[in-house]
Amino acid sequence: MSTQVHANLTEEQVRQISGELDEPEWLTETRLEALDALADLEMPDVIRTPGRDWTNLHELDFESFVDPLNAAEDKDQVGPADAEVLSWAEAVAEHEDLLKEHFGSVVDLQENYLTALSTALFSTGTVVYVPEGVDAEDVTIRTEQNSQSLFNYTLVVTEESSSVTILERQSTGQKQDEQYYSGVVEVVAGENSSVQYGSLQNLSEEAYNFTVKRGDAGTYATIDWIEANIGTQLTKTEVSTELNGESSETQIVGAFYGHNDQHFDLDAKVWHRAEHTTADLVTRGVTDDIARSVYEGVQDVGSEAWDTSSYQRENTLMLSDESEADASPKLIINNHDTEASHSATVGQIDQEDLLYMTSRGVNPRAARNMLVEGFFVPVFEEIAVDELREDLEELIATRLRTRD
Amino acid sequence: MARLELSNLHAEVADGDEKILEGVDLEVESGEIHALMGPNGSGKSTTAKVIAGHPAYEVTEGEVLLHIEDDEFGEDIEIDEDQRTWNLLDLEPNERAALGIFLGFQYPAEIEGVTMTNFLRTALNAKIEEREELFEEEDGDSDEDEAEDEGFESSPMEGPADEGEIGVAEFQEILQEKMEQLEMDERFAQRYLNAGFSGGEKKQNEVLQAAILEPSIAVLDEIDSGLDIDRLQDVSTGINALPDEQGTGILQITHYQRILDYVEPDHVHVMLDGEIAKSGDASLAEELEDKGYDWVREEVYGTA
Numbered sequence: 285m286s287t288q289v290h291a292n293l294t295e296e297q298v299r300q301i302s303g304e305l306d307e308p309e310w311l312t313e314t315r316l317e318a319l320d321a322l323a324d325l326e327m328p329d330v331i332r333t334p335g336r337d338w339t340n341l342h343e344l345d346f347e348s349f350v351d352p353l354n355a356a357e358d359k360d361q362v363g364p365a366d367a368e369v370l371s372w373a374e375a376v377a378e379h380e381d382l383l384k385e386h387f388g389s390v391v392d393l394q395e396n397y398l399t400a401l402s403t404a405l406f407s408t409g410t411v412v413y414v415p416e417g418v419d420a421e422d423v424t425i426r427t428e429q430n431s432q433s434l435f436n437y438t439l440v441v442t443e444e445s446s447s448v449t450i451l452e453r454q455s456t457g458q459k460q461d462e463q464y465y466s467g468v469v470e471v472v473a474g475e476n477s478s479v480q481y482g483s484l485q486n487l488s489e490e491a492y493n494f495t496v497k498r499g500d501a502g503t504y505a506t507i508d509w510i511e512a513n514i515g516t517q518l519t520k521t522e523v524s525t526e527l528n529g530e531s532s533e534t535q536i537v538g539a540f541y542g543h544n545d546q547h548f549d550l551d552a553k554v555w556h557r558a559e560h561t562t563a564d565l566v567t568r569g570v571t572d573d574i575a576r577s578v579y580e581g582v583q584d585v586g587s588e589a590w591d592t593s594s595y596q597r598e599n600t601l602m603l604s605d606e607s608e609a610d611a612s613p614k615l616i617i618n619n620h621d622t623e624a625s626h627s628a629t630v631g632q633i634d635q636e637d638l639l640y641m642t643s644r645g646v647n648p649r650a651a652r653n654m655l656v657e658g659f660f661v662p663v664f665e666e667i668a669v670d671e672l673r674e675d676l677e678e679l680i681a682t683r684l685r686t687r688d
Numbered sequence: 689m690a691r692l693e694l695s696n697l698h699a700e701v702a703d704g705d706e707k708i709l710e711g712v713d714l715e716v717e718s719g720e721i722h723a724l725m726g727p728n729g730s731g732k733s734t735t736a737k738v739i740a741g742h743p744a745y746e747v748t749e750g751e752v753l754l755h756i757e758d759d760e761f762g763e764d765i766e767i768d769e770d771q772r773t774w775n776l777l778d779l780e781p782n783e784r785a786a787l788g789i790f791l792g793f794q795y796p797a798e799i800e801g802v803t804m805t806n807f808l809r810t811a812l813n814a815k816i817e818e819r820e821e822l823f824e825e826e827d828g829d830s831d832e833d834e835a836e837d838e839g840f841e842s843s844p845m846e847g848p849a850d851e852g853e854i855g856v857a858e859f860q861e862i863l864q865e866k867m868e869q870l871e872m873d874e875r876f877a878q879r880y881l882n883a884g885f886s887g888g889e890k891k892q893n894e895v896l897q898a899a900i901l902e903p904s905i906a907v908l909d910e911i912d913s914g915l916d917i918d919r920l921q922d923v924s925t926g927i928n929a930l931p932d933e934q935g936t937g938i939l940q941i942t943h944y945q946r947i948l949d950y951v952e953p954d955h956v957h958v959m960l961d962g963e964i965a966k967s968g969d970a971s972l973a974e975e976l977e978d979k980g981y982d983w984v985r986e987e988v989y990g991t992a
Contacts, residue, residue: 639743639781
């Protein structure tokens with residue numbers, strides 16, 4: 285797509301969105317700068333091989349498609365009393381200093397065309413603030429999209445020795461032929477705090493989805509992500525952690541199941557930037573029909589990252605001959621004091637496994653379903669949020685059972 | 689009573705034309721123990737796989753028939769006279785299992801994420817369900833049958849799809865009893881099917897599955913290979929229980945005389961070059977141990 289500023293998007297629109305949220309001048313300016321930058325920004329990186337981009341982000345003419353002033357959603361933002369779970373407007377009113385300090389501090393808001401577009405146009409969001417020493421369980425954020433486009437922003441800040449478990453779900457209420465969901469999530473994990481952020485994306489299969497979720501882990505902090513993708517026709521996501529604090533840790537667990545003509549482009553990234561940091565990246569997914577998955581996993585060990593442990597594995601199971609799956613696990617090591625591994629596999633259901641099961645009386649369809657559900661189990665076992673695991677199991681089981 | 693009959697069975701690798709079986713004739717009846725011996729590459733394992741319905745092999749000639757008497761599956765299943773002989777080659781592996789065929793694999797698959805309990809209960813229920821379908825076909829037209837099938841999986845009256853004839857609690861009892869008989873650690877039940885099992889544990893698990901599924905005919909492909917002596921005795925006890933307690937007919941494929949000391953065969957067959965070259969009683973196995981397969985070759989073909 286062309287990246288000249290389209291007549292559809294105007295400074296007035298951005299001012300109107302910002303004004304309705306009662307934002308201070310600096311926020312309005314940040315949005316306007318992002319709008320301005322669109323003209324010069326590129327689409328997010330996708331893996332390229334000669335003659336082919338693995339993901340085509342140019343299918344949708346975003347600028348003429350988005351309809352920022354008519355955003356509509358149904359949202360729940362719930363959490364325990366000792367943590368603050370605020371809508372964006374509430375956060376603007378009550379925590380301007382917090383926003384000033386952290387908004388855009390983890391994700392570069394002009395990192396690429398789609399993040400800038402999201403920054404300029406987001407009209408909804410959630411801020412989760414966990415004070416020192418507080419353990420906040422069961423924060424849930426549910427977003428049901430009812431409009432052509434929806435731009436969402438989430439900020440999580442945990443103070444020293446606090447912890448929080450967040451479960452975020454996206455789904456579609458009123459379906460349209462084409463829809464666009466965009467989400468930016470920033471997590472700032474303070475010293476010795478722990479953040480578990482689970483996300484279950486189950487948007488309409490007509491929807492396009494772009495999300496970037498990135499965390500900054502402080503000293504002895506832990507950020508664990510669960511990234512589950514079931515819906516959309518095209519998803520481009522990045523889930524990543526900067527391990528900036530000594531002895532910080534992260535885990536990125538991913539699960540996806542694409543069928544029909546779904547396309548998932550999923551990045552999992554970790555930057556080891558301090559001593560004694562640990563990362564564990566585990567993703568498993570299934571592709572069926574003519575679905576396509578592209579996985580890129582990056583473990584980047586910086587020169588100051590002594591005593592690093594970093595592990596990555598990705599496995600894709602193809603249920604049809606026509607589906608496609610590509611994986612690119614990358615390991616970049618600039619400090620020799622590193623223990624690391626990375627692997628990716630793509631395969632089909634093993635015929636010997638299938639025969640083993642059918643020879644005991646299980647019919648081929650039930651055997652296949654058991655094998656697929658079993659394939660996801662190593663990922664399920666890593667999901668500590670019971671509700672998310674159960675919902676995901678259910679979605680996978682349902683999708684399998686609708687198949688011949 | 690059941691009888692498995694292989695006659696003039698010829699088979700080759702499906703995606704090639706390498707002939708492996710060149711006219712196998714063999715019969716195994718309920719309660720009998722047959723040992724099938726022979727050198728590597730003689731076609732023993734292929735025979736087992738063809739009986740189970742492995743897709744990698746194509747049968748080019750001959751038959752695999754299963755004859756059953758009217759009371760084979762107890763009082764609940766009525767077997768009409770025209771349903772007493774089945775051509776297994778026309779049936780899917782799971783249908784063969786429902787008719788009472790069991791294959792114990794030489795290399796059992798490791799199935800991640802599926803617990804033994806879940807798998808075995810599913811298999812047992814699927815077998816019961818499939819058996820009912822196979823023998824109910826005469827009643828009503830096929831449309832009705834199909835409607836019934838669909839109803840079974842989704843009907844709220846029948847409970848969730850994973851429920852079946854044998855409920856969780858009842859199955860636990862069966863499993864526990866059989867595991868005790870085989871002196872298996874009860875923790876096996878909650879482990880993933882063969883995943884991370886030692887070679888011996890896998891073989892023990894094959895015998896356990898046979899004990900639970902109560903087959904009419906069990907083909908055990910090199911169940912003895914890679915077992916230490918203690919495990920060999922446990923596995924042998926389990927195998928002997930199949931004919932003794934359930935009337936299962938056993939076709940035991942092995943390289944070694946060793947297991948035959950514990951599981952004494954009624955009949956011994958020697959396979960050479962895709963055919964049964966010689967059959968006899970238990971003494972044949974001992975003779976083989978002394979003289980080797982070349983002796984059979986020489987005796988049968990007059991050349992070594």
